[in-house]
Amino acid sequence: MAKYDKADIERRMQGAVESLKSDLSGLRTGRANTALLDPVHVEVYGAMMPIGQVATVSAPEARMLAVQVWDKANVSAVEKGIAKSNLGLNPMTDGQTIRLPLPDLTEERRRELAKLAGQYAEKARIAIRNVRRDAMEALKTDEKKKEISEDDRKRSEDEVQKLTDKYVADADSAAEAKEKEIMTQ
Structure with missing residues (x-):
């Protein structure tokens, strides 16, 4: 000891x-904030990784987040991680980009x-x-x-x-x- x-x-x-x-900064209030996805971890390459290590998160609009996954093979894992995160987001996949519209609270x-x-x-x-x-x-x-x-x-x-x-x-x-x-x- x-x-x-x-x-x-x-x-x-x-x-x-x-x-x-x-x-707490990741908990959503009214606007899109990239920190919202900070607590999200995804299972890739046999390990749990923060989403920021496998994708770029941006807020192109006030009520939308975009997740650009770097490796096409990880898109479904990232989508699963977001869905499991209990953030109330509904991922929409478009190629290697996952769009997350933020519903009204x-x-x-x-x-x-x-x-x-x-x-x-x-x-x-x-x-x-x-x-x-x-x-x-x-x-x-x-x-x-x-x-x-x-x-x-x-x-x-x-x-x-x-x-x-x-x-x-x-x-x-x-x-x-x-x-x-x-x-x-």
């Missing part, structure tokens, strides 16, 4: 929040997207708590090895808990802001 490193713990928790913000779809934002936030909270768990285990290991005292361990555990609370609050506020945006636009 690695030694306790506060900077590394904070960096990993910050990473979970940044990942959440990236996922219904009240029901807004609720689904808000719920998805909540799921992304929960995933981030779990990641943050996993980092906390790793830090607590590292502290206990350091104490057993007599590298730190019991008082140092307790003080550091309090620091870790404060960092956890801060980053969970950041994740919650990012999700709340996105949910509000989805429900009002």
Whole structure:
């Protein structure tokens, strides 16, 4: 087990929040946004890859996304990945280009997207708590090895808990802001 490193713990928790913000940016509000497809992964060449590594995503119109797949053999895999992504998009394939018209958001779809934002936030909270768990285990290991005292361990555990609370609050506020945006636009 690695030694306790506060900077590394904070960096990993910050990473979970940044990942959440990236996922949330992909949730659609009213306009076409290429970030909408960022969370989409497709199975190509026997591996799961982000859509950006197999195609170019563009927004040629305000309510349309276009996905230009580089390798013709991957078109159906990209189409499948988009369909599985739970983004409510209906892919239309034209050769190596997949067009994604963005339908108007219904009240029901807004609720689904808000719920998805909540799921992304929960995933981030779990990641943050996993980092906390790793830090607590590292502290206990350091104490057993007599590298730190019991008082140092307790003080550091309090620091870790404060960092956890801060980053969970950041994740919650990012999700709340996105949910509000989805429900009002």
